Amino acid sequence: MPTLALSFIIKADLINPCLTFMAKPKHTQAHLSRTVPKNQSEFFKKRTRDSMEYYMGAKLIEVGVNPKNTIYRWTSEIKGDQEVITVSAYWGESRQRLEPGE
Numbered sequence: 001m002p003t004l005a006l007s008f009i010i011k012a013d014l015i016n017p018c019l020t021f022m023a024k025p026k027h028t029q030a031h032l033s034r035t036v037p038k039n040q041s042e043f044f045k046k047r048t049r050d051s052m053e054y055y056m057g058a059k060l061i062e063v064g065v066n067p068k069n070t071i072y073r074w075t076s077e078i079k080g081d082q083e084v085i086t087v088s089a090y091w092g093e094s095r096q097r098l099e100p101g102e
Contacts, residue, residue: 028092032056038083045085049074052087060089071095 032052036045057067070091077084090098 026092028094029088029090030056030059031086031088033084033086035079035082035084038078038081040083045083049085049087052085056087056089060091065091069095071098 032055034048034052036048053072056072060067060070067089070089073088073090075086075088077086
């Protein structure tokens with residue numbers, strides 16, 4: 001069973017010297033980009049995308065997010081002779097905002 005870690009911001013109030021604890025908002029999306037040569041073969045681009053998806057899934061597991069409950073989106077942008085490939089993962093509230101538009 002995954003453990004739950006809470007992060008708190010400690011804010012010192014100069015007028016009232018007591019400490020205030022505010023819970024940090026939870027992240028509900030992550031993005032990972034890689035740059036490859038534009039003229040690289042589709043085989044190598046697909047291999048890059050597959051390794052990025054594997055790495056993203058491993059990182060999601062690390063932070064306690066089930067990768068199977070996640071929506072993935074890919075974008076590709078040409079910049080000169082390079083192609084920037086980005087995978088985005090959405091879960092929780094971000095996933096709920098995406099789903100009605102599908």
